[in-house]
Amino acid sequence: MSGILTIAGLGPGDQALVTPEVSAALAAATDVVGYAPYVGRVQPREGLTLHPSDNRMELQRAGDALQLASEGRRVVMVSSGDPGVFAMAAAVFEALEVSPQWQGLAIRVMPGVTAMLAAAARAGAPLGHDFCAINLSDNLKPWPMIEKRLRLASEADFAIAMYNPRSVSRPEGFGRALSVLKEAGCGERLVIFAHAVSTPAERIETVLLREARPEMADMRTLVIVGNSATRRVGRWVYAPRHAR
């Protein structure tokens, strides 16, 4: 048997948002590797070994998954959302660069519904015009780079999807991000706080940016800042397709 590593996205939480492609890969897997809460979303069964690991163990986890595949196992590495958006796919390719002996292994990446798409769908269509996605965690990049990107994104009039806005270990950044955008003249823009989308804890809240408070976000929140034309219609929020 020749091994394979499948890097798969489980979507935002609801089983009805897992693609059939990913479900089939899980059904054929011998091993599932990933951050514990995501591995916890996979149904245990005989013949399947689950390998949950801690947060911030990405490179170690990627190496473990490649090692298992090299031993002939059918390994699925699970991420929430899409594995290519601020998730495990990049970490696997980093590990592959460090350990070229694994570059001949069979690897495939299976896309998923990333958080900003699920959040946008619940709110309406705030990503219907040009937009950007910024990871607000400064674990892997300097904070001034994040501020610079927020300023340029505002100048470009992109809608801005913010991933990982706030955590216990990074309580300050999101408030600073809001301040940067306020200074950039975005105070009257609509901001959507989408918490735990597609799970029982889902909560969607839309406010003006000048009214937004840092405590409105946590690690399970995806934040979308509208562009300058983003507006409400009834209970919905959307970005018009036209721009002048």
Add this chain to the structure above:
Amino acid sequence: MSGILTIAGLGPGDQALVTPEVSAALAAATDVVGYAPYVGRVQPREGLTLHPSDNRMELQRAGDALQLASEGRRVVMVSSGDPGVFAMAAAVFEALEVSPQWQGLAIRVMPGVTAMLAAAARAGAPLGHDFCAINLSDNLKPWPMIEKRLRLASEADFAIAMYNPRSVSRPEGFGRALSVLKEAGCGERLVIFAHAVSTPAERIETVLLREARPEMADMRTLVIVGNSATRRVGRWVYAPRHAR
């Protein structure tokens, strides 16, 4: 029976990338509305009326769908990819703004795997770091706005996903976009041309931006310009998670 309009994303083409949520909505539908090639992806069955329409008929199509739902039909409006990304969801909310009598209708939006996620998965992980998505069509916005966004995206060092890069009626824009990025110093960046991802016609090609030619793209191509750190490992292309 009370009507409902479901705005659903069919993913990039492969049936294995259609979410179970969308499949269930199609199975329960009385009417499917959309651009003809997308309606053509829905299996006909008794009790289901298909309403294919031409391109550029978005507002008319949205109005028709709302009208059907107001008559008590279970209508699914289909888009390729995700309905909220340069697709029909925004057009429906525009129609809703013009015709407030429909604002009480039941509407839901179902996300899908948008083209850039499917393209990224095939190539590796080029969206593993901050990125933006720009619709290169100037049907609904002035071309100088597109050029400005490309310059700012380059300055922000975003990876750039370009939707609708080139069509028969817009043969010039994509070449100009490449020139703008070359002038902005992106000549050595990797560019991924992902054609008809997840269909039998799929073709993925990666070149340096200075070697890219406009003819490499058509309307079925999703183009991803890497950021300044995007690199190859084996047959893969990825954006490192770290940045300095």
